[in-house]
Amino acid sequence: MDVTVLIVKGIIILVIFGITLLIATYSTYAERKVAAFLQDRIGPNRAGPWGLLQPIADAGKMFFKEDFIPSQASKWLFILGPCLAMLTALMSSAVIPFGDSIRFAWNKVNYDVAVQGIEINIGVLYIFGVVSLGVYGVMVGGWASNNKFSLLGAIRAASQNISYEIALGLSLIAILMMTGSLSVRSIVNEQASFFEWNIFTQPLGFIIFLTCSFAECNRTPFDLPECETELVGGYHTEYSSMKLGFYLFAEYINMFVSSAFISALYFGGFHYPFMNEVSGLLEKSLGVVAGHNVATALTVVVFFAKIFFFIFFFMWVRWTLPRFRYDQLMNLGWKTFIPLAILNVVVTGAGLLYNFKYSSWLIAIVMIVLAVTSIARTPKREPIPQKI
Amino acid sequence: MTETLNFFKTLTGTGYLFLGLTTVTLFCAIGVVTARNPIYSVLALIATFFCLSGHYILLNAQFLAAVNIIVYAGAIMVLFLFTIMFLNLRKEDEESKTNLTKMASVVVGGLLMVMLITIFRAKSAQVPTVSPNSPFDSRTGLVEQLGNLLYSDYILPFELASVLFLVAMVGAVMLGKREAGDRHF
Structure with missing residues (x-):
């Protein structure tokens, strides 16, 4: 029996691994298509139908390029950098609950295996541990290149990641207080009914988390570590061939994983409205085992739909907003998000004392009122008369 | 020789894990001290923290393991690496290894060793025993x-x-x- 559970778990882990890589691969294609759409172009359309083979062609190109290691670079660390970036990016998908559970019958007993790599009771802390390690790939690679621009890029990336990690953690603490558990699956299960999704109970925490995850993924408007105008190529200036490919690929994996976490923590994970009714109907019509598995497949589909929406959102923002200046980025992180996140924790805690879950809206409403009044109080600029 | 063999035969899977982890930990810790380049030293220290987290997990202390990684490997060592990277931009300076610093480090290390031995002797006098009345609590x-x-x-x-x-x-x-x-x- 244990062996069967192990085999099912092993298959799930392999499938998650494969899907992560597949989605990261096609994110590069999607990014170019979305960019083309937003800029009124066509985008890649030569390799295969609709350019669908473009990522594979890109990967082939990457592999066949010359793998160059600068002579003054520290060789092993130069190789270790992209490996670390890839490793930490792939590790974090282990604790995401992708769906309900797979049921199979064994000796007339039904066993449920959760669609999740591993279920540990410190899931959220595990994510933090892996996220905080992500910066090593960038730092080690940047330093080992023995190039000033790489080093500056690496140091920017490190300070940005450290700064935004704090606000990221603090915004999550409000959710942990409401759930009373560190396990991602129990956080997801807490959001079973639609109006208890954390986006409705924690709107401010969601905005902070979303922005911080942009910063953690080094995506525009926070892509200062690879700011071309100031730093040539940032921390991967000296990299070529598939080592560069790994760095770029790790960014897309990070994007996928953070989209998954945003949907799991704030958008109900694999839950959708009327989920219990649907699964009840399915189990009645298809039998307990098959019906349950079909219902699980539905939850997985719903979860991936949410993930794809957020991946699209990441790209949408990238091609819409310009980059911040570095001091603006630091001010936003330390002087705006961290105090706001602490305030959010305090207000949520006060609300929970009286069993009121939606107290975070108080801050949101006050902020909206302040913003509206400050806009209303700014003196209107006289329209410049048009000379004819 | 046969005793060592028998000892290895009595070990469980956890025992082998412990032995392997301990070996790696010791090598990494020695690497921290012997590495010529401070960057390698810091990286070895990070590896040591990972091994220590492994030990915590063997002791069923998942929370401690995760927090160890987050705080030490994720935050403090990043700052260390940061500082050392900035220092390393200049030429290598060997001036910090004067005779006085060597003497001072010997004295400090010796004091630490004496302290550790004292604590170890005092603790080994009272080995905690697991009484069968208090069953193992997996939580x-x-x-x-x-x-x-x-x-x-x-x-x-x-x-x-x-x-x-x-x-x-x-x-x-x-x-x-x-x-x-x-x-x-």
């Missing part, structure tokens, strides 16, 4: 238990430690603050 070391203990039995030391951190933070901000008239860089 020991998990977050809930730890939180309950910290906020009930150990509330005073816990709060004092957090005040200490706050004081250190305020002090760091005060030291790092730019005074009026200072140069920007």
Whole structure:
């Protein structure tokens, strides 16, 4: 029996691994298509139908390029950098609950295996541990290149990641207080009914988390570590061939994983409205085992739909907003998000004392009122008369 | 020889894990001291922290393992690496290894060793015994238990430690603050 559970778990882990890589691969294609759409172009359309083979062609190109290691670079660390970036990016998908559970019958007993790599009771802390390690790939690679621009890029990336990690953690603490558990699956299960999704109970925490995850993924408007105008190529200036490919690929994996976490923590994970009714109907019509598995497949589909929406959102923002200046980025992180996140924790805690879950809206409403009044109080600029 | 073989035969899977982890830990820790380049030294220290987290997991202390990684490997060592990277931009300086520093390090190391031996001898006199009346609790070391203990039995030391951190933070901000008239860089 244990062996069967192990085999099912092993298959799930392999499938998650494969899907992560597949989605990261096609994110590069999607990014170019979305960019083309937003800029009124066509985008890649030569390799295969609709350019669908473009990522594979890109990967082939990457592999066949010359793998160059600068002579003054520290060789092993130069190789270790992209490996670390890839490793930490792939590790974090282990604790995401992708769906309900797979049921199979064994000796007339039904066993449920959760669609999740591993279920540990410190899931959220595990994510933090892996996220905080992500910066090593960038730092080690940047330093080992023995190039000033790489080093500056690496140091920017490190300070940005450290700064935004704090606000990221603090915004999550409000959710942990409401759930009373560190396990991602129990956080997801807490959001079973639609109006208890954390986006409705924690709107401010969601905005902070979303922005911080942009910063953690080094995506525009926070892509200062690879700011071309100031730093040539940032921390991967000296990299070529598939080592560069790994760095770029790790960014897309990070994007996928953070989209998954945003949907799991704030958008109900694999839950959708009327989920219990649907699964009840399915189990009645298809039998307990098959019906349950079909219902699980539905939850997985719903979860991936949410993930794809957020991946699209990441790209949408990238091609819409310009980059911040570095001091603006630091001010936003330390002087705006961290105090706001602490305030959010305090207000949520006060609300929970009286069993009121939606107290975070108080801050949101006050902020909206302040913003509206400050806009209303700014003196209107006289329209410049048009000379004819 | 046969004794060692028998010892290895009696070990369980956990025992082998422990032995392997301990070997790796020791090698990494030696690497911290012997590495010529400070960057390699820091990386070896990070590896040591990972092995220590492995030991915590073997002791069923998942929370401690995760926090060890987050705080030490994820935050403190990043700052170390940061500083060393900036230092390393200049030429290698060997001037810090004068005779005086060597003497001082020998004295400090010797004192630490004496202290460790004393503690070890005092502790080994009273080996904790597992009584069969108190069964093994698989929840020991998990977050809930730890939180309950910290906020009930150990509330005073816990709060004092957090005040200490706050004081250190305020002090760091005060030291790092730019005074009026200072140069920007």
